[in-house]
Amino acid sequence: MRPRSLIAREYSPADLERIANAFLVGNGRVGYKGTREEHGKEERSVFSLIGTYDQREDKWREPINLFDPLPFRVETALGTIPGREALHREFRLDMRHGILYRKDVYEDIEVRTERFCPYGGGLHLLQKIEVRARKETKVLLSSFLTTDIHEINGPHFPEKSLSFLEDGSVLASGITNEGRKVEVILHEEGNHERRPFLEKERAGYLYEAALRQGERILLRKIGEARIDGEIEEEAPLSYEEARRRHLFSFERAFEEARAILPRKGELQKGIDHAVYSLLILGNHRKATSIPARGLSGQVYKGAIFWDTEMFLLPFFLLTDQEAARLLVQYRINTLPGAIRKAREFGFEGAFYAWESQEDGVEGCSLYNVTDPKTGEPIRTYFADCQIHISIDVLHGLMEYVRATGDLGILDEGGKEVLREVVRFYKSRASLKEDGLFHFRGVIGPDEYHELVDDNAYTNAMVRFEIEDAVSYLRKKGYGGIPEEDLKGWLRFARRIHVPKPGKDGFIEQFDGYFALEDVKYREFRKRIEDPKEYLGGKEGKATPTRVIKQADVVALLALHPERYSPEVLKRNLRFYEPYTEGGSSLSNSMYGLLSAWCGELGKAVRYMRESALTDIRGGKKLFAGGIYIGGSHPAAMGGAYLDLARGLLGARIKEGKVRFSPRLPEGMRGMRYRYKEGGVPKERKF
Numbered sequence: 001m002r003p004r005s006l007i008a009r010e011y012s013p014a015d016l017e018r019i020a021n022a023f024l025v026g027n028g029r030v031g032y033k034g035t036r037e038e039h040g041k042e043e044r045s046v047f048s049l050i051g052t053y054d055q056r057e058d059k060w061r062e063p064i065n066l067f068d069p070l071p072f073r074v075e076t077a078l079g080t081i082p083g084r085e086a087l088h089r090e091f092r093l094d095m096r097h098g099i100l101y102r103k104d105v106y107e108d109i110e111v112r113t114e115r116f117c118p119y120g121g122g123l124h125l126l127q128k129i130e131v132r133a134r135k136e137t138k139v140l141l142s143s144f145l146t147t148d149i150h151e152i153n154g155p156h157f158p159e160k161s162l163s164f165l166e167d168g169s170v171l172a173s174g175i176t177n178e179g180r181k182v183e184v185i186l187h188e189e190g191n192h193e194r195r196p197f198l199e200k201e202r203a204g205y206l207y208e209a210a211l212r213q214g215e216r217i218l219l220r221k222i223g224e225a226r227i228d229g230e231i232e233e234e235a236p237l238s239y240e241e242a243r244r245r246h247l248f249s250f251e252r253a254f255e256e257a258r259a260i261l262p263r264k265g266e267l268q269k270g271i272d273h274a275v276y277s278l279l280i281l282g283n284h285r286k287a288t289s290i291p292a293r294g295l296s297g298q299v300y301k302g303a304i305f306w307d308t309e310m311f312l313l314p315f316f317l318l319t320d321q322e323a324a325r326l327l328v329q330y331r332i333n334t335l336p337g338a339i340r341k342a343r344e345f346g347f348e349g350a351f352y353a354w355e356s357q358e359d360g361v362e363g364c365s366l367y368n369v370t371d372p373k374t375g376e377p378i379r380t381y382f383a384d385c386q387i388h389i390s391i392d393v394l395h396g397l398m399e400y401v402r403a404t405g406d407l408g409i410l411d412e413g414g415k416e417v418l419r420e421v422v423r424f425y426k427s428r429a430s431l432k433e434d435g436l437f438h439f440r441g442v443i444g445p446d447e448y449h450e451l452v453d454d455n456a457y458t459n460a461m462v463r464f465e466i467e468d469a470v471s472y473l474r475k476k477g478y479g480g481i482p483e484e485d486l487k488g489w490l491r492f493a494r495r496i497h498v499p500k501p502g503k504d505g506f507i508e509q510f511d512g513y514f515a516l517e518d519v520k521y522r523e524f525r526k527r528i529e530d531p532k533e534y535l536g537g538k539e540g541k542a543t544p545t546r547v548i549k550q551a552d553v554v555a556l557l558a559l560h561p562e563r564y565s566p567e568v569l570k571r572n573l574r575f576y577e578p579y580t581e582g583g584s585s586l587s588n589s590m591y592g593l594l595s596a597w598c599g600e601l602g603k604a605v606r607y608m609r610e611s612a613l614t615d616i617r618g619g620k621k622l623f624a625g626g627i628y629i630g631g632s633h634p635a636a637m638g639g640a641y642l643d644l645a646r647g648l649l650g651a652r653i654k655e656g657k658v659r660f661s662p663r664l665p666e667g668m669r670g671m672r673y674r675y676k677e678g679g680v681p682k683e684r685k686f
């Protein structure tokens with residue numbers, strides 16, 4: 001069964017955000033949001049790049065957006081695009097081939113475009129434009145490269161210029177505030193005479209033609225970016241050849257990572273979209289990892305969060321271990337940054353950045369949200385206290401090692417990550433009178449409750465992950481870390497206080513959580529006056545209550561079900577559900593995973609579906625306090641995949657071998673699941 005394309009026929013302003021995110025194209029290095037070519041910075045059109053950041057004065061440091069090579073304008077006697085009403089319009093994302101098509105029909109002309117970023121390729125964005133006459137008409141088409149781009153905390157290019165190269169290509173060049181040289185070169189080929197034009201912020205070509213019915217102007221454009229003059233990969237010489245290769249390789253990657261359900265429908269569409277969205281984030285070129293908002297721009301400062309290890313890595317481990325290795329490599333490369341951060345906060349070892357940029361620079365501000373009413377910054381403690389990030393990094397590294405058996409990565413910097421992470425927690429822990437180590441003043445995954453003591457997720461993850469790592473390394477006879485050290489790690493881990501289930505089976509999210517006001521989210525939400533209101537932190541309305549932002553205890557149980565009895569898993573799932581806002585797109589999938597462990601399969605499928613359809617449906621929060629947080633949701637895509645592969649199929653990868661222990665609901669029986677084992681594509685029918 002072929003995947004259905006994703007189609008949008010309307011493009012109303014209210015739907016813009018949704019379509020822009022759901023219809024993204026990309027290749028793990030660069031991407032372009034699903035906006036129309038005549039959109040610009042007002043609509044947050046973005047040609048995005050992963051991994052090159054810049055800071056303007058004292059504003060937030062964020063990734064740069066690239067100069068935009070896609071825009072065009074079309075004029076005929078009947079009007080101008082933008083500005084004309086189409087008789088019919090369609091945006092079609094061919095998820096199987098990783099290409100976005102647009103078709104607009106007007107009375108006198110039909111405009112078609114396509115765009116893609118070559119799969120596995122470098123910093124390239126390709127576009128074809130076709131303007132076909134439906135009746136005899138004169139057409140003036142201008143196609144250009146613009147330096148007038150959307151930026152959240154810019155401008156990032158105090159210096160920028162446009163010019164033409166000898167071969168007729170257009171060059172946009174800029175120097176960032178941090179002194180990086182950024183260039184975008186637009187190579188364009190058309191089937192008509194053209195005249196160059198150069199204005200303040202745009203340069204390109206005008207094509208003027210008197211077309212008879214059926215005749216067309218056809219342009220093929222290749223946009224190429226270079227950072228500091230580096231050619232990451234030569235731009236393709238031929239559009240059609242690059243297109244052919246892209247279609248072939250994307251289709252192969254997509255087909256080899258698909259799950260084909262017995263029935264078409266919303267769930268299949270969601271799973272296909274999740275697989276598509278993850279594929280456009282994988283890269284085989286640079287260890288840049290995957291920002292929380294993927295390729296959709298500068299939100300969250302283009303930073304890498306725990307999202308990568310906990311939600312995205314499982315997909316790559318099952319479908320593309322080369323890309324998975326680069327994600328882990330990123331954390332190895334950024335270890336010096338984590339060591340620096342620990343020192344700055346007065347600790348030892350490696351305290352990974354909560355919002356990690358290149359070199360492990362902490363992108364998270366101490367005032368990370370603002371009050372939407374007053375615009376005043378609100379002190380948040382994500383950077384200083386969300387300490388679970390380091391253990392999540394360790395978890396990711398060990399998951400990779402256990403899945404691939406690639407102990408070599410430990411000798412390439414991995415063992416230093418393990419050692420420094422353990423050292424960090426030792427220095428961060430406080431020894432109490434009970435003789436146990438406690439973590440005080442932290443933030444768990446539920447970010448609404450800050451500076452809490454003994455967050456169950458944090459404490460238990462530190463203990464369990466260290467224990468599991470030591471046990472695996474011993475079993476494998478890995479000699480890179482002396483036995484004495486491993487013993488010391490274990491001694492420490494075993495003395496960490498892990499909040500236990502009470503008589504009723506409930507695990508307290510942190511010390512004092514049960515004493516908070518017992519109001520369920522359904523009731524609580526009536527107290528919200530402004531949808532942009534920040535509910536957490538010192539003044540937040542959720543703070544004195546049990547209302548939580550996202551899965552916290554539930555995340556712990558979903559990740560370590562083997563440590564708890566089935567009864568405890570069930571009781572906590574039921575207990576925490578009504579208090580959970582689900583404000584973070586990371587939440588649903590953890591509830592889905594735990595539901596699967598509890599055998600509540602209908603519920604597991606519902607959560608998985610919600611997660612998978614996050615970007616297709618849109619409607620997620622656009623603001624945290626006064627800060628814009630829109631964009632795509634890679635972790636929701638990865639989380640949906642996790643629910644499917646691990647939760648419902650029970651997929652476990654051990655040293656390259658994948659084993660399944662399926663618990664599929666009736667309606668999903670007969671599904672065909674595709675994955676890779678030791679790099680070899682496989683299919684299993686369940």
Ligand code: IFM
Binds near residue numbers: 584635
């Ligand atoms: O990592 C998440 C966090 O858990 C909740 N806020 C958004 C972050 C990025 O997705």
